[in-house]
Amino acid sequence: MSALPMSSLRRALAQAAPRASLRLNTPPCRMVLPASRVQVRGLRSLSELDAPIQSQKQATAAARKEAEQTEGDSASSSSTHASSTRPPAASASTTTTAALYGKEAVPASSSSSGGKKSTKPARQSLIITLSCPDSQGIVHLVTGWLASRSYDIRDSAQYGDPQTNTFFMRVHALGPEGREVDVAGLREEFGRDVAGRMGGERMKWEMEEEDKKVKVMLMVSKIGHCIHDLLYRHSVGVLPIDIPCIVSNHPTFASLAAQHNIPFHHLPIDASHTKEWQEEQILQLISQHEIDLVVLARYMQILSPKLCEVMSSRIINIHHSFLPSFKGAKPYHQAHSRGVKLIGATAHLVTSALDEGPIIEQDVERVDHSSTPEELVRKGAEIEQRVLARAVRWKAERRILENGAKTVVFGS
Numbered sequence: 001m002s003a004l005p006m007s008s009l010r011r012a013l014a015q016a017a018p019r020a021s022l023r024l025n026t027p028p029c030r031m032v033l034p035a036s037r038v039q040v041r042g043l044r045s046l047s048e049l050d051a052p053i054q055s056q057k058q059a060t061a062a063a064r065k066e067a068e069q070t071e072g073d074s075a076s077s078s079s080t081h082a083s084s085t086r087p088p089a090a091s092a093s094t095t096t097t098a099a100l101y102g103k104e105a106v107p108a109s110s111s112s113s114g115g116k117k118s119t120k121p122a123r124q125s126l127i128i129t130l131s132c133p134d135s136q137g138i139v140h141l142v143t144g145w146l147a148s149r150s151y152d153i154r155d156s157a158q159y160g161d162p163q164t165n166t167f168f169m170r171v172h173a174l175g176p177e178g179r180e181v182d183v184a185g186l187r188e189e190f191g192r193d194v195a196g197r198m199g200g201e202r203m204k205w206e207m208e209e210e211d212k213k214v215k216v217m218l219m220v221s222k223i224g225h226c227i228h229d230l231l232y233r234h235s236v237g238v239l240p241i242d243i244p245c246i247v248s249n250h251p252t253f254a255s256l257a258a259q260h261n262i263p264f265h266h267l268p269i270d271a272s273h274t275k276e277w278q279e280e281q282i283l284q285l286i287s288q289h290e291i292d293l294v295v296l297a298r299y300m301q302i303l304s305p306k307l308c309e310v311m312s313s314r315i316i317n318i319h320h321s322f323l324p325s326f327k328g329a330k331p332y333h334q335a336h337s338r339g340v341k342l343i344g345a346t347a348h349l350v351t352s353a354l355d356e357g358p359i360i361e362q363d364v365e366r367v368d369h370s371s372t373p374e375e376l377v378r379k380g381a382e383i384e385q386r387v388l389a390r391a392v393r394w395k396a397e398r399r400i401l402e403n404g405a406k407t408v409v410f411g412s
Helices: 006-022 046-076 079-085 091-101 138-148 183-195 225-235 254-259 275-289 305-310 331-338 373-396
Strands: 030-033 038-041 125-133 152-161 166-174 204-209 214-220 241-248 264-266 293-296 315-319 342-349 359-366 400-403 406-409
Touching: 125 138, 125 183, 125 400, 138 152, 138 166, 138 183, 166 400, 183 204, 214 225, 214 275, 214 373, 225 241, 225 254, 225 373, 241 275, 254 264, 275 305, 293 373, 315 373, 331 373, 342 373, 359 373, 359 406, 373 400
Parallel strands: 214 241, 214 293, 241 264, 293 315
Antiparallel strands: 030 038, 125 166, 125 204, 152 166, 315 342, 342 359, 400 406
16 A cells, blocks of 8 residues: 555545545544554544654654753763763654654664774684694694684695605684784794694794785886786785885886886896896895795896895796796797697796796697797787786795695695
8 A cells, every 4th residue: 555645645534524424334544654654543533643743743852852962961071971971863763653653662773882883803814834744643733733722724735745755734724703812922832832743843834824915026027918917916906915126127117117106126237237236136125125025027037046045935937838848038939840739838936947946837728730929929928927826826825835846736
């Protein structure tokens, strides 16, 4: 039944009054007025219709006046008592509506602290990675240690390599609710209670808070598809990293770095600047910005053994071929001359041996006899972008563990 405006309702009742007196058996009318939230049963006259409305208006005005008076009193009182003495703004309308229905008012929400929501510290999220000689009880030892400190395991992955007899594990755990935990103290306890029982230095392990972002130095030369892709992913928040600086041996991407508000360092290698000088500047930047990871986004210079040693296991390179095939320069042209049916790209950790570091990720695309070297380069660039982005993300999420000349990648 649709609601009628007040004026139409009154006219309809006036017109129906003479006829109603001739039909004594007509049941009393029943109408609902949603606008005023007043329900009328057994209406006999217009005065009965107006009475609840007038009552509601009077009650609302009285409640508003009372609220204003209370607000004025609260303003003059101490601010420490303001939230407890001022009634909720919605209480006036709630009370008057309940009075019309003859029910007790029920506020929409209530709080003993004056409406302020209590906030608890977010649950601390830890990621622990480890590798050690394989033996029984490692998982039990680690998970039991976490449980004894009220940590909930969100996910856990482990792998035992039968060839090297090495055990690998990654655990993501949530700390106790409403409690802040000292991570430095936890590291000390883990080293004593877990690593110490597994042979001390024989266990390689790390413990970091999940929301601690990895600091990445990007290095690039003149080819830009990888650095463009990484900066875009970073700008939209899909790479959990910080980028304190970009380093290049050419000025090509200085404007790109400026667009992303990232300091750009042009460190050339030429007649006036030796490779030793350049890498010394790089090492200073690494120390200054506390760099965790160096990413070679098509940086076309061979790193010295010294730099590789200082940043051991912390440099990722994208190689534009499916290693171990076609090492060195122009791998796509090498692949074309050999008539390959698949081309690919490889992200790997950097060692002093050229393109020999442990492989993190690879991908391929199919080509055929009609593909030109230029088409292979274009398709290869797209593969390089996604392969490098995966490797950087996995490293930032602490999913990569080294296993000799190979890697273990958890939860990729």
